Amino acid sequence: MGMGSKKRVKRLKAQGELYKCPSCGYRDGFHVSFLWGKKIGEGEIYLICPNCHSRFRLGWNISVSKTAS
Ligand SMILES: [Zn+2]
Structure with missing residues (x-):
């Protein structure tokens, strides 16, 4: 982790x-945030509750092209 709150990012099931x-x-849904890894342009999207600020991940891995990073 390293960034943001020290609270653990909880895992959510991708269903329903x-x-x-x-x-x-x-x-009323979530805010979206990004956690970038050590490899440039690769990271994970995670969700933040606007009310209690809990953070959740779904294994939503992303990569961006070189032109965008
Ligand atoms: Zn909440």
Whole structure:
């Protein structure tokens, strides 16, 4: 991790409709954030609850092209 809150990023199951925070019950969806790895242009998208600021990951790995990084 390293960045952001020291709180652990929880793992969410990628199933059903995801709009409700499992930590606090907030029901209006999530903010999106990015955690970049050591390899340039590769990272993971994670979700942040706007209400309790819990962070969640789904294994949503991403890579960007050289022109964009
Ligand atoms: Zn929450």
